[in-house]
Amino acid sequence: MLKKLVAANWKMYKVQIDVSDFFGKWNRLETPKEEIAFFPQDPLIPLAKSLLRPGEKVGGQNCSERKEGAFTGDTSPYLLKNVGCEYVLIGHSERRHVFGEKNEVMGPKLKNAMEAGLRPVYCVGEKLEEREAGKTIEVVFAQLEALNGLSATGYDIAYEPVWAIGTGKVAKPEDASLVHGKIKEWLEEKGLGEDARVLYGGSVKPDNATELLSSSGIDGLLVGGASLDPESFHKIATAV
Numbered sequence: 001m002l003k004k005l006v007a008a009n010w011k012m013y014k015v016q017i018d019v020s021d022f023f024g025k026w027n028r029l030e031t032p033k034e035e036i037a038f039f040p041q042d043p044l045i046p047l048a049k050s051l052l053r054p055g056e057k058v059g060g061q062n063c064s065e066r067k068e069g070a071f072t073g074d075t076s077p078y079l080l081k082n083v084g085c086e087y088v089l090i091g092h093s094e095r096r097h098v099f100g101e102k103n104e105v106m107g108p109k110l111k112n113a114m115e116a117g118l119r120p121v122y123c124v125g126e127k128l129e130e131r132e133a134g135k136t137i138e139v140v141f142a143q144l145e146a147l148n149g150l151s152a153t154g155y156d157i158a159y160e161p162v163w164a165i166g167t168g169k170v171a172k173p174e175d176a177s178l179v180h181g182k183i184k185e186w187l188e189e190k191g192l193g194e195d196a197r198v199l200y201g202g203s204v205k206p207d208n209a210t211e212l213l214s215s216s217g218i219d220g221l222l223v224g225g226a227s228l229d230p231e232s233f234h235k236i237a238t239a240v
């Protein structure tokens, strides 16, 4: 049984001095007992990696479905692995809905990332209008189809309702638990995700982290805005 994973998605924030400042403060705080992973912008990965404490991990925010070649602006998962990543986010809602990445590209990305030796955190979640139309599970299951054909182990899932990301609107723990339970049932039926943790993401803050992290089926958290500040992220990472 893997530890809970508490992951910091720094999105397109921070420059080098901010990363040094963050770890200067973070490393003076008690080491959390949960597994911790940081997802900085790609050029900041080696610096972040050099400042991590033992057991803490670093990951990329996205990667290419291709290994190498004339693909200007894309990042190979083999490079992420080469600079010290253990994780990569795939299918974050901002990739899907701001950059228009289609679900069809997620399977090849997941496969490529795993072949490169990374552990993907595959992000799924419904938009507000889909939730209101009662389509949450249908949408999430359709996104999970990208996992078909992968091995049974070696990746995690993040359930991130799109309407909760960066909006301050957090899913009720019981609603998140219900979706997490359905995701786990889907994985079990397909013989997939045998060691997958299902993380919750979407406006996680120090004041809601304890309830979320101790709710049934929630095996970790993916934290955006509240992970930028070391004290705030530490409160979340040590919430249970």
Ligand code: PEP
Residues within 6 Å of the ligand: 009, 011, 160, 164, 165, 166, 167, 168, 201, 202, 203, 204, 222, 223, 224, 225, 226
């Ligand atoms: C995220 O970026 O995955 C996220 C959940 O962001 P926030 O915590 O800011 O809603």
